[in-house]
Amino acid sequence: MDLSDIAKKLGLSESKHLIRKAAELRRLCDVQFNSSIIGVGEICKAIICLEIAATRFQVIFDRQKAIRMSGMSEKAYNRSFNSLQNGLGVKNKLDIRELGIQFGCVRLIPFVQKGLSLYKDRFLSSLPASRRASADFTRPVFTAVAFYLCAKRHKLKVDKIKLIELCGTSESEFSSVSTSMKDLCFDVFGISKEKKDPRDVKANRELLDALPDKRTLQDGGYLSDDGKELSCYKKRKRMEKLDYEEWKSTVLASNNSKAKDFPRKQARLNFVKEVPETQEVEAL
Structure with a gap:
């Protein structure tokens, strides 16, 4: 397909200077290296040269339409575009x-x-x-x-x-x-990935109260001494121990309160001595 026909389909037929520049880039590409080695066919090469020329003259270029015409995926087209541009030594200027x-x-x-x-x-x-x-x-x-x-x-x-x-x-x-x-x-x-201590952020206090499993040990959570999270087994054991201590303290407090309300007295035990019944002996 001729370069002018491709430019017409891309809506660039009125830019004669752009087509001449694209043709120059195409000839330069044929002289310097074989574009088929990097996986760029003749039609795709012409389209890429047109885009490079359009970028040089700051002309609007429909890349999505160009990708469809090339018969390549967007990723493959971008890779071919970069390879061809680097091979030609064309540098874009970014401000x-x-x-x-x-x-x-x-x-x-x-x-x-x-x-x-x-x-x-x-x-x-x-x-x-x-x-x-x-x-x-x-x-x-x-x-x-x-x-x-x-x-x-x-x-x-x-x-x-x-x-x-x-x-x-x-x-x-x-x-x-x-x-x-x-x-x-x-x-x-760089972007800092260090997490802040929630206790230092006042806005996170409500979050700590809502999510007790995220608290630190001082806040009633389940962190070890070195700051690392405990395993599920250790968390369960610690919870069982805390539950036991709470139950124990509750029972002891209840017993102490009962002891104060109802003082114990030593009961006096009276045992009645049973007397055996006397049997009357009948005189013979």
Whole structure:
């Protein structure tokens, strides 16, 4: 299928300069490598080149329609798009302000800028002097990951798949950069998973009263001395012991109260001595 026919079906026939750019990318792809090796057919290659050109000229591109035309699943298309884009050496430029406006998270802009700057400094300091000059932070994946981690830290929803598409990377590379950023700049990008002690939060007092099995030992719960939860067997034994102690104290208190109300007296025992009956002996 001709490139112009594909562009017409995608509603891009009026953009002649876009079609020329897509044809140039297609020829460059044929010269540099064999796209069939990475699983990209001719039709899919033409569609991807059109999308890259549309992104370059900031023309609206219907990706869902393009995926249906390629005959591939969305995941396979994204993988092919990233592979072809990386093979051509085409880099998308991501601006932090544009991302903030696009995703409705403008207040994240200063946090992302600060986090990226701190990550670059710490990453360069961890490298030997011979490798610092070759470090490249211009790739859009760093901006996308920093934006995603800041949004997650501030509990804002951001479409991760859309970010991966915008920066033209793969999910594995996105995850790798994300791990690196959290390791070096946990104070900026990390999310604390430590649970607060409910006793320190006044709002949780009612919850502790409603759920006694969640209390600590001092609150009447079932935690061991080292703070770890006890097993079900130990919990049951402790409950049985507590029930026994409560029953014992109740019985003792009841006996003491009865002893006070009804003082005991030593009863005097009188035993009547029985006299045997005398038998009269008749005189013979």
